[in-house]
Amino acid sequence: MRAVFSKSSADPVFTASNLCCVRQDRILFEAVNLHLAAGQLLQIGGKNGAGKSSLLRILAGLAQPDDGIVLWNEQPLADSDFSQHLCFIGHLSGIQPQLTALEHLEFWQASFGLKPADGYEVLAVLGLAGLEDIPCQLLSAGQQRRVSLARLWLTDRSLWILDEPFTALDQSAIVLLQRKFTEHLAQGGGIILTTHQPLTQHFPAAQLLELAYRW
């Protein structure tokens, strides 16, 4: 059911070399290199304003690097089928306050090209039972985040790029999400995320890329 991430698990399928990003005439970062193989997790750390989100947007193909290149299966992102393997959840939740959780799931399933699944089940797993059909503006920030993360339970895509997925989540939700990560990695998927949470405890093999704040 899952898209094949790589031929042999040892090869990095997702590499970025010599990335440079300039925002408002300030060099956020330069000469950033990274690579990710099947079943790997990459954590990007750094102070506020160090360019973590900008790096994620470049890796997701949303923004163009000012220098350097991002490769998927040895092909530049734009020429590859990268976007069909990507699930990107940015720091914006993608939640429309007037719509209910179920209606969100419906839209996401269609936009991922998936067959409609049982939304109630997914939402119950996320601890949102009983909140499925009320407008999201009535949910708390943490509950909205859970709705937003429900996409990870819906999607069959292999590379997840997540910007601060743990924000606003309580301990039980964090554990839930980490378990989902473990499951995804075990199936040969890859995860790139930014977080200030130390992850090496749960994911000893996680790579850590620290972006320095620079002038």
Added chain:
Amino acid sequence: MVMFKAAFVREWRLLARQKADWLNPLMFFLIVLTLFPLGIGAKPNLLAEIAPGIIWIAALLSVLLGAERLFKDDYRQGVLEQLVAAEQPMLAYVLAKIVSSWCSTALPLLLMSPLIALLLGLDSAAWLAVFLTLLLGTPLLNLLASLGAALTLSADKGGILLALLILPLYIPLLIFASAAVDQASLGLDYSAQLAVLGAMLCLSLALVPLAVLKALKLNVG
């Protein structure tokens, strides 16, 4: 197609829950129409003569008024960046947006056109011309307005800028549509003007959604 349906249904739900979004431009349209006779004078001959211009200017202003919100929420809440990142069928999404915006802003205008004709003292032949030009012209208004909305999506002062960019592009539409109504009120044939409007509609139906798509992508990136 699945995406089109999903996006369309989503848009309808939003419109049903945010009624002010489409009701306010409609009220604006009616109020502007009332202002003209009050400002210029209500002599029936004069009104009938300037009616085509008034109706069309009011229509394009009210469409512009509702245009800014078109992609704004989806942009602010990160829906657009997710759609762009996952290369989901964006064109279907764009088309769903344009169609639903036409249904919410222009369709009511069409339905109200007999009332408008009554207010401005147009006879039934002129009303038919108003109806037909609105039918052919308003999709064009919505297409171009959505392009303006997409272009100014991440701009600092989107609203007024949107009007500035798009109003000049409306000029051909305004010219041919009001000329058609003019001809009709004189009892002349106006099929040529309708044909021109139809041609412009076909051209922009083919090109504008692509430009909107491009504009959305570069605003998100």
Added chain:
Amino acid sequence: MPELNFSSWSAFFSMGGYGLFVWLSYGVTFTLLGLLWWFSQTGHRQLLKELAAKQARELRVQQQLQKQSAQEQS
């Protein structure tokens, strides 16, 4: 060589009665073109100055950081 059309300076300036319009047009044209040139030119210089100032600022920050690290070491 084409011949001079006007017999005197005053005839030249009055332009057969159309002097106001002719000279107004030429005046506005040359003023606008001149302004455009001037703004483009000063904009370029201004930018270069700003870039130099920005680098000087960066240099000061770096020097400050070096000083701090030297103090911490000693």
Added chain:
Amino acid sequence: MFKWLDPYAKPETLYRICGLWFPWLMTAAVATLLLGNLWGLAFTPPDYQQGDSYRIIHIHVPSAIWSMGAYSSMAIAAFIALVWQVKAAQWAVGAIAPIGAVFTVIALFTGAAWGKPMWGTWWVWDARLTSQLILLFLYLGVIALAGAFADRQTGAKASALLAVVGVVNLPIIHFSVEWWNTLHQGATITKFAKPSIDASMLWPLLISILAFGLILAALTCLRLKTAILENEQHRPWVRQLAVSLAATPAKGSIAKSVTKEEV
């Protein structure tokens, strides 16, 4: 198509080329402008119908021609920028737009000043004047859009897209305005007869047209240089350039520093 060009070397080379060409183009522009205009003002006979007022033609026609020319070159640059992602073309759009807008204003103003003695009024809704006015709106839209974004790159790309949309619309607008004009043509407005211009009057006009073209080219070079620096300011070559130019200050700043020391 242009991908093989080294992304580093290109803006730098372009900057050098523009710097090399600008003085020559500007000198040629000033020389031809003076030649054409003086010739047209002082050395040609007056028009048998319009008297000396027709001498406005030597700035009106060139600015009108090149306001269109500037828009088309801007749109070509915009098309290249959008299709082949050439950054230099993207910057050229922003560099040309203000020049084109100024040309359009000149054409409009001189048209009005020419119309006053001929038509008895500053403004008539003549097809050409009206399309020129709409062209100005299109230019203003491109300029306003370019400056409306917090992120300069987004602004440049959006205005490039708008320029392309505008150029598709321009013929439609032009023909619809022309058609509208024939429909609403008032009896009081007498159009100019088809110009059958005498050779003695034609030469200065041609030279003036050349002059405005040279002005467009020269100012584009200058503004493009600024745009290159602005967008490439984090590159080493720009940093070196800025430092080396700052090390040799202009006369004004020396005078200032001297007075400061005296105080």
